Amino acid sequence: MDNAMRVARRQPLTTGGGQTAYKTSRTLRNINSVTLLSFTTLTSMPDLVLPIIRSGSFNAWRKGLSRWALDPEYRQMMKNVGVAMENIIHDRMTYMYGAADGKTTHAFFNATMLTPWTDMNRQIAGATAIEAFIAMQKKTLKNWDETKPLAEQNRQFKTAYRFLKRYGLSDFAHGQRRGNETLADPGLLDGDNAVSELRRGIIKFADETIYAPNPNDIPMWGQTPFGALAFHLKPFPLMMTRMTGYVLNEALRHGNVKPLAYFSMLGPAAGAGALAVKDVVQMRGGEENREAAVRKRNILKTFGYDEKVHGNEHDVLGWVAEGAGHMGALGIVRDSLGAAASAVENGTYGQNRFASWAFGPTYGLTSAIFTGLAGLVDDSDNSNAKERSAVREVANRIPLVGGVRKWREGIVDLAAGEYDRGGSGWGSSWN
16 A cells, blocks of 8 residues: 555655666666667557557547647637646656656657657547547437436447546436437536536547557556566556457447447558558668568468468468557556467577567576677677677667668678678678
8 A cells, every 4th residue: 555655756666676777677678778779659550549459439530530630729728628737747847857767768768759659649648538428429319218317328328428527527418417408518618617527538538549558557566666667668668458458348348339340440550551651761672671661460370370381371361460559458468478489489589589578678688798799709700690689789789770681781781791601700891
């Protein structure tokens, strides 16, 4: 209980170790964030469709997006609601006092446009929430049967009522205490209603849709110095796991299949689009995976497929599977299965990848250090493989540059020589 209160006050946990442990953990996470997350903004492109999946309404998203895009007063209203307020406050507090992940990481995310991208999508999610709440309130009016109690209303009413209740707005359903007040009234967000139920509902919808994980979303063990290293980069797949659970629960338990339909169609499409953009920007396509072109993808290669061994392949299904995975489908479950499959199929590389997933990217940093040392001390003339691996580990950690495969491999070729089984190591490459 004491540690829970410390988390709420942003204080170190009593079981986490001393200040040295926290500083070391923060430094390592800063290094990992700056060196590994240069293209996170592109990875986050599917955020645009998450409000559709969460609300189960394309019309609500379309109306909210158009009003937000075309009406400056509407955008100002969304800012006043505070859907991005936590990010804004965090930004100010970070530069005044520092924060758990440090000023460096926060400045880096501002430079890569991840922070403004997240703020924009949270505002779009808030606009979608308003339109979804209005539509659901109208649905309760349309489907209310005066002759039946609340528990015996039809499925359409229950779906709308359940949605409103999830965001604390059940009193606005028809037949309830405030059912005669319309959620379309902007006065519910003004003046004395600064902490109104509608405002809280909008913020909760944005929190559940566009993820900006706070201490409430992270297990307590993941907030200790060493736990934070292992949990680093896992909050997003964890949040996507929760959304997947919500979508499946609505479909299987309550018969509301709209969120599942959008999840199955728009999710893979948005993920595939993000993958295609990253292929071009990061120059990882073409015959040698070093060109600004879109890669070929298929379902079997996702699970270790080899054309020479297995024969024909199915590209479209591969795009669907990887697109869904990139969007975050199945969340942390998919991440664990993918890491395990890689460990089985790819030998030592796969084992290191699985360990990095399980214990956090800091494990990968440790592995990179040993790989680099192995390249430095290697004096064999039989191959330059170790030298190339050493340079690749260093180049991979260069912000922005390391994320573009063509540039990264060019650095490897320049510093360690092109791949040669019988080369002469560092000597020939430097000559």
